[in-house]
Amino acid sequence: MVEAIDAAQVATRSQILEAAGEVFAEVGFRDAKVRDICQRAGVNSAAVNYHFGDKETLYAEVLRYSQARAIEKYPPLLDVAPTAPPEEKLRAFIFSFLLRVFEKGPLAWHGKITSREMVDPTAALDAIIVDKIRPMAEQLRGIVAEILHRPVTDETVRLCSFSIVSQCVFYHHCRPVLTRLYPDQPPLDTVGAARLADHITRFTLAALHHLPVSTTTP
Amino acid sequence: MVEAIDAAQVATRSQILEAAGEVFAEVGFRDAKVRDICQRAGVNSAAVNYHFGDKETLYAEVLRYSQARAIEKYPPLLDVAPTAPPEEKLRAFIFSFLLRVFEKGPLAWHGKITSREMVDPTAALDAIIVDKIRPMAEQLRGIVAEILHRPVTDETVRLCSFSIVSQCVFYHHCRPVLTRLYPDQPPLDTVGAARLADHITRFTLAALHHLPVSTTTP
Amino acid sequence: MVEAIDAAQVATRSQILEAAGEVFAEVGFRDAKVRDICQRAGVNSAAVNYHFGDKETLYAEVLRYSQARAIEKYPPLLDVAPTAPPEEKLRAFIFSFLLRVFEKGPLAWHGKITSREMVDPTAALDAIIVDKIRPMAEQLRGIVAEILHRPVTDETVRLCSFSIVSQCVFYHHCRPVLTRLYPDQPPLDTVGAARLADHITRFTLAALHHLPVSTTTP
Amino acid sequence: MVEAIDAAQVATRSQILEAAGEVFAEVGFRDAKVRDICQRAGVNSAAVNYHFGDKETLYAEVLRYSQARAIEKYPPLLDVAPTAPPEEKLRAFIFSFLLRVFEKGPLAWHGKITSREMVDPTAALDAIIVDKIRPMAEQLRGIVAEILHRPVTDETVRLCSFSIVSQCVFYHHCRPVLTRLYPDQPPLDTVGAARLADHITRFTLAALHHLPVSTTTP
DNA sequence: AATGAATGAGCCTTCATTCAT
DNA sequence: GATGAATGAAGGCTCATTCAT
Numbered sequence: 001m002v003e004a005i006d007a008a009q010v011a012t013r014s015q016i017l018e019a020a021g022e023v024f025a026e027v028g029f030r031d032a033k034v035r036d037i038c039q040r041a042g043v044n045s046a047a048v049n050y051h052f053g054d055k056e057t058l059y060a061e062v063l064r065y066s067q068a069r070a071i072e073k074y075p076p077l078l079d080v081a082p083t084a085p086p087e088e089k090l091r092a093f094i095f096s097f098l099l100r101v102f103e104k105g106p107l108a109w110h111g112k113i114t115s116r117e118m119v120d121p122t123a124a125l126d127a128i129i130v131d132k133i134r135p136m137a138e139q140l141r142g143i144v145a146e147i148l149h150r151p152v153t154d155e156t157v158r159l160c161s162f163s164i165v166s167q168c169v170f171y172h173h174c175r176p177v178l179t180r181l182y183p184d185q186p187p188l189d190t191v192g193a194a195r196l197a198d199h200i201t202r203f204t205l206a207a208l209h210h211l212p213v214s215t216t217t218p
Numbered sequence: 219m220v221e222a223i224d225a226a227q228v229a230t231r232s233q234i235l236e237a238a239g240e241v242f243a244e245v246g247f248r249d250a251k252v253r254d255i256c257q258r259a260g261v262n263s264a265a266v267n268y269h270f271g272d273k274e275t276l277y278a279e280v281l282r283y284s285q286a287r288a289i290e291k292y293p294p295l296l297d298v299a300p301t302a303p304p305e306e307k308l309r310a311f312i313f314s315f316l317l318r319v320f321e322k323g324p325l326a327w328h329g330k331i332t333s334r335e336m337v338d339p340t341a342a343l344d345a346i347i348v349d350k351i352r353p354m355a356e357q358l359r360g361i362v363a364e365i366l367h368r369p370v371t372d373e374t375v376r377l378c379s380f381s382i383v384s385q386c387v388f389y390h391h392c393r394p395v396l397t398r399l400y401p402d403q404p405p406l407d408t409v410g411a412a413r414l415a416d417h418i419t420r421f422t423l424a425a426l427h428h429l430p431v432s433t434t435t436p
Numbered sequence: 437m438v439e440a441i442d443a444a445q446v447a448t449r450s451q452i453l454e455a456a457g458e459v460f461a462e463v464g465f466r467d468a469k470v471r472d473i474c475q476r477a478g479v480n481s482a483a484v485n486y487h488f489g490d491k492e493t494l495y496a497e498v499l500r501y502s503q504a505r506a507i508e509k510y511p512p513l514l515d516v517a518p519t520a521p522p523e524e525k526l527r528a529f530i531f532s533f534l535l536r537v538f539e540k541g542p543l544a545w546h547g548k549i550t551s552r553e554m555v556d557p558t559a560a561l562d563a564i565i566v567d568k569i570r571p572m573a574e575q576l577r578g579i580v581a582e583i584l585h586r587p588v589t590d591e592t593v594r595l596c597s598f599s600i601v602s603q604c605v606f607y608h609h610c611r612p613v614l615t616r617l618y619p620d621q622p623p624l625d626t627v628g629a630a631r632l633a634d635h636i637t638r639f640t641l642a643a644l645h646h647l648p649v650s651t652t653t654p
Numbered sequence: 655m656v657e658a659i660d661a662a663q664v665a666t667r668s669q670i671l672e673a674a675g676e677v678f679a680e681v682g683f684r685d686a687k688v689r690d691i692c693q694r695a696g697v698n699s700a701a702v703n704y705h706f707g708d709k710e711t712l713y714a715e716v717l718r719y720s721q722a723r724a725i726e727k728y729p730p731l732l733d734v735a736p737t738a739p740p741e742e743k744l745r746a747f748i749f750s751f752l753l754r755v756f757e758k759g760p761l762a763w764h765g766k767i768t769s770r771e772m773v774d775p776t777a778a779l780d781a782i783i784v785d786k787i788r789p790m791a792e793q794l795r796g797i798v799a800e801i802l803h804r805p806v807t808d809e810t811v812r813l814c815s816f817s818i819v820s821q822c823v824f825y826h827h828c829r830p831v832l833t834r835l836y837p838d839q840p841p842l843d844t845v846g847a848a849r850l851a852d853h854i855t856r857f858t859l860a861a862l863h864h865l866p867v868s869t870t871t872p
Numbered sequence: 873a874a875t876g877a878a879t880g881a882g883c884c885t886t887c888a889t890t891c892a893t
Numbered sequence: 894g895a896t897g898a899a900t901g902a903a904g905g906c907t908c909a910t911t912c913a914t
Contacts, residue, residue: 012898028338030248034884044900049885051898119337120246121394129398137399158400159417163385166392170384173391176339180347181355182376199377207425227873252909262875267910445894464774466684470888480896485889555773556682557830565834573835594836595853599821602828606820609827612775616783617791618812635813643861666877688905698879703906705877 013051015041020048020062025109028116029059060124063117066110067132070100073107076136086146087205090164093140094204095197097168102188111172118173140164147208160208167200231269233259238266238280243327246334247277278342281335284328285350288318291325294354304364305423308382311358312422313415315386320406329390337391358382365426378426385418449487451477456484456498461545464552465495496560499553502546503568506536509543512572522582523641526600529576530640531633533604538624547608555609576600583644596644603636667705669695674702674716679763682770683713714778717771720764721786724754727761730790740800741859744818747794748858749851751822756842765826772827794818801862814862821854 019041023032034055038045052058080092101111117125138152140161145152148160171178171188178185188196237259241250252273256263270276298310319329335343356370358379363370366378389396389406396403406414455477459468470491474481488494516528537547553561574588576597581588584596607614607624614621624632673695677686688709692699706712734746755765771779792806794815799806802814825832825842832839842850 028248030246033882035882045884046886046900047898050900055884115337115391118392118395119333125394126398129395133395134399156417159414160421162388163418163421166384166388167381169392170380170387173333174336174384174387176343177336177347177351180344181352196377199374200381202430203378203381203425206428206430207421210424210428212420212424230874251907263909264875264877264911268874273909448895464684466682469886481888482890482896482898486895491888551773551827554828554831555769561830562834565831569831570835592853595850596857598824599854599857602820602824603817605824605828606816609769610772610820610823612779613772613783613787616780617788632813635810636817638866639814639817639861642864642866643857646860646864648856648860687903689903700879700906700908701877704879709905 012041012043012047016043016047016051016058017062017065020058021066021109021113024059024062024116025112028120029055029122056122059122060127063113063124063128064131066107066113067128070103070107070110071132073103074099076139086143089143090147090204091197091201093143094164094168094200095194097165098171098188098193098197098200099190101168101172102190102193104189115169115173118169137161137165144208147205148211156211160204160211163207164200164204167204171196227269230259230261230265234261234265234269234276235280235283238276239284239327239331242277242280242334243330246338247273247340274340274342277340278345281331281342281346282349284325284331285346288321288325288328289350291321292317294357304361307361308365308422309415309419311361312382312386312418313412315383316389316406316411316415316418317408319386319390320408320411322407333387333390336387355379355383362426365423366429374429378422378429381425382418382422385422389414445487448477448479448483452479452483452487452494453498453501456494457502457545457549460495460498460552461548464556465491465558492558492560495558496563499549499560499564500567502543502549503564506539506543506546507568509539510535512575522579525579526583526640527633527637529579530600530604530636531630533601534607534624534629534633534636535626537604537608538626538629540625551605551608554605573597573601580644583641584647592647596640596647599643600636600640603639607632666695666697666701670697670701670705670712671716671719674712675720675763675767678713678716678770679766682774683709683776688712710776710778713776714781717767717778717782718785720761720767721782724757724761724764725786727757728753730793740797741855743797744801744858745851745855747797748818748822748854749848751819752825752842752847752851752854753844755822755826756844756847758843769823769827772823791815791819798862801859802865810865814858814865817861818854818858821858825850 016037020032020037023037023040026032032055034048035045037058038047041047048055048058052061074096076093076096077089078092078096080089100107101114103110117128141152141157144161144164145154145157148154148157150157179187186192234255238250238255241255241258244250250273252266253263255276256265259265266273266276270279292314294311294314295307296310296314298307319332321328332346335346359370359375362379362382363372363375366372366375368375397405404410452473456468456473459473459476462468468491470484471481473494474483477483484491484494488497510532512529512532513525514528514532516525537550539546550564553564577588577593580597580600581590581593584590584593586593615623622628670691674686674691677691677694680686686709688702689699691712692701695701702709702712706715728750730747730750731743732746732750734743755768757764771782795806795811798815798818799808799811802808802811804811833841840846
């Protein structure tokens with residue numbers, strides 16, 4: 001009985017969270033209206049205040065929730081063995097990254113919200129960075145360092161990991177431009193993500209394996 | 219007399235344009251307040267509506283103005299001869315791209331605004347795409363096609379040009395994340411842009427020159 | 437069993453009543469929040485509506501309760517004999533009035549709430565007037581009439597009783613001003629109330645005993 | 655021309671100030687609605703924000719304005735000569751006090767608002783105390799000291815001035831009670847104020863002239 | 873041409889109250 | 894009997910826009 005009550009409350013929270021995710025993804029924090037979110041969630045306008053305190057806290061929760069669920073569903077190394085060669089890990093890292101970003105359905109807003117947050121950060125970004133982004137960045141640097149046979153602190157390692165991540169986020173950050181430049185391209189689905197991952201991996205590995213020794217390192 | 223008035227009017231327009239550029243770059247279109255812009259420009263709060271009609275039109279003007287001035291100052295191929303090898307053109311393309319993005323001073327807001335526009339587009343984006351972005355995209359595809367010895371319509375050419383552009387825009391799109399992840403890194407200046415261009419060019423050329431033949435072409 | 441439940445219920449009611457008294461005294465009826473009262477009472481937010489119907493009814497109960505307990509604790513004539521001289525009764529009346537008003541501890545809010553009610557009355561005031569205030573006013577008029585050797589309906593008698601009551605309520609009604617004008621004065625305790633009662637009594641008796649015959653009676 | 659504009663603006667401010675004074679007097683700060691005030695003033699709901707910033711600042715302005723106008727219209731010593739005997743000054747002080755408090759028409763809300771402020775002070779009270787109340791309190795203490803032939807710092811002087819002020823404010827602070835206790839009494843007008851001033855003055859002078867030497871002064 | 877005053881629509885938030893359990 | 898979740902009405906404030914001068 002008590003569980004039923006709790007379940008109902010949790011359900012309401014979840015509905016708000018889902019609806020808020022969609023709305024924030026569509027129009028951004030500022031233009032998102034609490035009324036719209038609540039209407040879409042099928043709850044009263046005051047429910048946000050009751051469950052989350054205010055709009056800003058709700059947003060932070062949405063961000064955290066979205067990150068957690070996306071990484072839980074698509075962990076950075078998918079099902080690659082810890083002993084696999086770094087090239088394999090790199091491919092998995094890239095593929096899972098794209099899968100998170102191109103996720104459809106209930107998590108579709110993850111990519112959008114994260115993109116917005118990167119361009120126009122709120123206070124909620126800091127928590128995400130510490131919890132999720134920094135660990136993933138270090139993981140990637142480790143993979144690159146292994147491929148390059150260099151220490152993880154090497155500047156080239158950092159620059160190359162930037163080059164990798166940049167290719168992954170690009171399709172989301174610049175999606176509005178891409179859909180306008182190439183309107184014929186179908187929206188990316190899981191298959192498209194696989195092909196894209198393939199390109200990025202081949203492009204990156206070719207670069208990493210044949211990168212000339214830097215002449216500008218101080 | 220009329221010319222003097224016109225000159226004054228043009229000056230006012232310019233002041234608003236500059237102030238609006240700064241404000242839009244700092245807080246984005248939605249959070250920018252007309253009052254703030256006018257105050258920073260030293261003009262009356264009604265001046266925006268008087269000179270530009272409404273806030274949205276002002277924004278479109280700012281975007282167009284910013285693109286035009288940035289590309290005028292840093293043309294995509296800088297001073298590379300049309301007969302130069304494509305590798306040279308690529309380096310120039312990347313360098314000029316970064317210079318536009320990392321520009322300081324009166325044009326500093328160009329990169330920021332463009333980034334925002336890509337993640338959260340307004341109606342103004344379409345005009346920019348037709349006028350500026352599409353031509354540059356085609357130019358880049360031409361360079362890549364030349365390096366790869368493939369037709370410009372080839373999918374690999376398109377994907378590779380994405381990989382290039384993505385590395386260029388990354389440092390601006392994700393600057394909030396980068397400054398949090400690596401707070402010790404100094405903000406990029408012209409020298410930093412040169413070193414960054416060097417890395418991206420070497421990374422990209424290594425990739426392009428050693429890219430294995432695609433096995434996934436449908 | 438039923439009695440135990442009733443006892444529990446009565447206890448809850450009491451807790452709410454006490455908490456409400458404090459809150460109403462501190463911030464007034466309008467600014468008092470039902471949630472705060474319930475939180476301070478350690479009960480559920482819905483308890484007020486459950487036990488008292490609504491906020492207004494609760495307030496009326498608090499007012500009635502506060503008056504009853506205050507007068508019960510400090511009856512207007514304290515332990516003065518009915519046959520005592522009127523001057524003695526007057527001193528007792530004034531002293532008990534001040535004691536009620538300056539009461540500390542659980543009844544501390546009596547004075548504050550009554551003051552608020554006089555300046556900004558609610559519907560609850562009427563009941564208080566009929567039950568408590570009118571009888572006390574008549575009692576005071578009787579004392580004054582006896583001292584002045586005039587009928588209780590005499591206008592001078594009424595005006596003089598106003599002059600007496602006004603001195604008693606002043607220290608509470610205007611406490612915010614007094615504490616700002618004379619920040620060094622300690623808050624009034626029982627001793628202070630005694631000295632104050634002494635002043636008011638002497639001031640008043642000097643006035644009553646030497647009041648010139650009115651020349652303005654219509 | 656410019657003057658006409660200024661005049662219009664000042665007129666709007668004044669209308670809001672007057673309307674706000676009425677509404678604040680009627681229902682108090684908390685229950686007063688900005689929308690009601692603006693409607694009564696015949697201006698837009700945003701006008702308060704435009705002219706005063708927010709509701710609280712508007713209230714502070716109303717309080718200041720009300721005090722200034724009331725004291726300007728009825729200065730504490732009216733037209734009594736500085737060389738007049740202190741008894742004469744006392745009568746003038748009391749009469750002007752009552753006139754301010756019982757003022758009808760456009761300044762009718764002065765008394766009400768001041769009363770509310772004394773029982774339930776806001777941050778605005780402090781300014782009023784420094785500007786108006788403290789000077790008047792000192793003025794009264796001077797008069798009383800002269801009558802009693804004692805120094806102004808004497809405690810009896812302070813207590814007696816309290817006894818005087820208390821009688822003056824009583825009719826306003828407790829008006830809700832008085833109108834309920836004596837519903838037949840007409841509301842006080844200028845004539846009523848004169849008779850009341852007469853009573854308070856005679857009562858007070860009788861007290862001051864025959865006050866026994868205090869036996870409780872430490 | 874340009875301004876300062878004024879507007880009105882709309883949003884977030886508060887809070888007493890109600891309802892299902 | 895008592896609770897915690899949920900509601901709905903309403904209020905203060907923001908801000909792009911308009912208007913008279």
